[in-house]
Amino acid sequence: MVVTAAAPALLANQEQTSGSADAVAAITKIENDGIKAGLANDPSWTQKYLASDFTGGTSQGTWDTKPSLIADMKDAKNNSTKSQTLSGLKVRVHGDLAVATYSTTYDAMYHGQHYARTVLCTDTFQHQSAGWMLMAGHCSEAAK
Secondary structure: OOOHHHHHHHHHHHHHHHHHHHHHHHHHHHHHHHHHHHHHOOOOOHHHEEEEEEEEEOOOOEEEEEHHHHHHHHHHOOOEEEEEEEEEEEEEEEEEEEEEEEEEEEEEEEEOEEEEEEEEEEEEEEEEEEEEEEEEEEEEOEEE
């Protein structure tokens, strides 16, 4: 009886793993495309992938929202990214939720102030009818 009860759970895990691989690939692409969009100061990525009620905690100790990020991108004089790399991306999928953790090193102007640093980030995604949406994110400066 234990084997019979365990078999459906084992099959469910195999199906979830297959779906998880697709989700990991999709979120990996979203994260990498986000770096490219930031370098180009292109708000289309932000408009497409951030949930309408997105909240992001920055390594400068402030909160961002979807509207505030789009406004920042329109002010390229005070907000632009000169260089940025992403490393150590790890995506964990739990049904329609996913968490991406990574480090990113950047050289950027943010609200008129220059920052060059490495930060550790966590992004939380939910799969919705439009696809994977970034619901919340947080980055903290990495230890030196």
